[in-house]
């Protein structure tokens with residue numbers, strides 16, 4: 001059967017609708033499975049199963065869940081290979097896939113599922129589709145960052161999710177890059193410091209200034225202590241739109257895709273205005289292809305950004321180059337990291353960044 005991107009042509013679909021009906025029902029059902037994974041991750045159910053199979057009544061009591069509800073959710077997840085459910089013994093155990101949802105796993109995705117994020121706001125996607133605006137303020141009553149700031153446990157989970165994702169995407173880029181022999185790296189909006197710690201561990205001669213919102217930096221302290229690097233790190237409470245402290249090299253990792261073009265330019269100009277002449281900049285971002293179809297993961301992330309943050313989007317290298325130019329930076333080169341991550345390198349323009357004069361012609 002001829003297929004385009006795994007989808008059958010319309011004429012065939014009309015005469016053979018069963019496979020497509022099944023595919024659509026799979027999509028219909030997978031949304032519930034996704035919410036089930038988020039819910040068991042938030043209650044840390046997989047962590048309770050690390051030691052082996054557990055009887056349902058005991059497990060429900062340990063995680064503070066309703067026993068019947070938990071049994072039914074885990075039974076559903078057993079058909080997705082996340083747990084094994086034994087209905088006779090009424091006990092449940094983890095599979096290899098489920099083990100990745102334990103917080104203690106070195107490649108854990110527990111916080112990625114547990115964090116406040118797309119699972120909380122995607123149901124309001126119709127709002128975004130009609131208005132073109134992010135759904136998060138519509139659902140949360142305020143902007144995503146402001147809401148996180150008001151909910152300390154959710155802020156903690158978000159920080160942990162950023163660590164998990166940076167471990168998979170950003171940290172593998174570090175050995176691919178040339179680092180200065182000494183000096184100061186400024187990790188702007190560096191969260192709880194996963195990249196900061198990665199740089200400090202790999203490059204013992206460097207010091208890092210970690211810049212983020214004050215309540216985020218409070219969470220960075222135990223993380224940096226746990227990595228044994230806090231003594232080479234300065235914590236600088238700061239705003240993205242205000243020039244950061246002077247440094248030799250600035251990092252903006254997975255920050256610009258959270259913002260619309262005008263805000264991204266303001267951020268780049270703020271960094272340029274804090275940077276001494278000769279300073280360099282590294283952007284860690286996933287780059288959309290210049291031509292052709294983005295990967296499914298990129299399409300997912302692009303829509304997720306659109307729903308979560310006003311004007312946010314994934315971009316091509318050309319689009320980042322234009323932002324850099326408007327932001328007072330000279331593009332130098334791009335280093336390709338693991339799938340889903342690239343590093344764009346730039347240096348500070350000769351003159352400090354003045355007011356933005358608008359879109360630079362291609």
Ligand SMILES: C[S@@+](CC[C@H](N)C(=O)[O-])C[C@H]1O[C@@H](n2cnc3c(N)ncnc32)[C@H](O)[C@@H]1O
Pocket residue numbers: 145162163166170188189190191192194195211212213216238239240241252253254255258
């Ligand atoms: C997507 S996270 C990326 C964190 C980190 N760079 C990483 O790669 O894991 C974006 C970061 O931007 C920070 N942020 C958002 N708005 C900010 C603002 N106005 N000033 C400073 N930081 C801000 C958030 O606190 C968060 O840590």
